[in-house]
Amino acid sequence: MRILTLTALLFATTLFSCKCTSHATKTETAAVSNTETTDQENTYDVIISFTSKAAGIDNSIKNKVDAIIADFNAKNGNKIEPEIVPWGREGEIDYLFLTKNLSTTEKKSFIAQVKESLGSSDTVFISFDKKAVHKR
Numbered sequence: 001m002r003i004l005t006l007t008a009l010l011f012a013t014t015l016f017s018c019k020c021t022s023h024a025t026k027t028e029t030a031a032v033s034n035t036e037t038t039d040q041e042n043t044y045d046v047i048i049s050f051t052s053k054a055a056g057i058d059n060s061i062k063n064k065v066d067a068i069i070a071d072f073n074a075k076n077g078n079k080i081e082p083e084i085v086p087w088g089r090e091g092e093i094d095y096l097f098l099t100k101n102l103s104t105t106e107k108k109s110f111i112a113q114v115k116e117s118l119g120s121s122d123t124v125f126i127s128f129d130k131k132a133v134h135k136r
Contacts, residue, residue: 042131046097046111048082048118049125049134052090061124064117065095072110078102080110087134094134 048065050057073079080102082095099107111126118124 042135043129044083044096044132045099045107045129046095046114047127047130047132048095048097048114049127050091050093050095051123051125052088052092053123054090056090057092058121058123061118061121062093065114068110068113068117072113076102076106078106083135085132085135094132096132096135 050062069080069082078101080097080099082097085094085096086092087094099110102110111128114126118126
């Protein structure tokens with residue numbers, strides 16, 4: 001009698017622990033397409049990172065970049081605004097730009113102006129078509 005009861009219990013446990021594979025496949029497909037969308041959403045056209053070396057960020061360069069953004073918007077009638085992401089204890093920030101509303105010429109002009117303002121700074125970096133590392 002004990003063997004029959006244990007066999008029935010083992011059979012019932014096994015029967016209810018199995019899952020239908022077709023539902024799992026649909027979930028995996030949704031997860032993959034959702035990941036691709038998220039990757040595209042987290043990629044920015046231009047990222048300007050203001051870092052520090054134990055003395056805070058270079059505010060003079062930050063002010064130049066802010067002035068370039070304001071002048072660019074005034075001249076071209078565009079509204080390009082960075083998404084500002086603070087990430088450090090000494091005022092480190094990232095400016096994240098999406099330039100979809102700019103023409104190719106405007107984008108090149110904007111990037112050239114920003115690169116010129118950065119000069120040879122070793123605390124301000126610019127990168128293109130990257131994911132935001134510090135954004136939470």
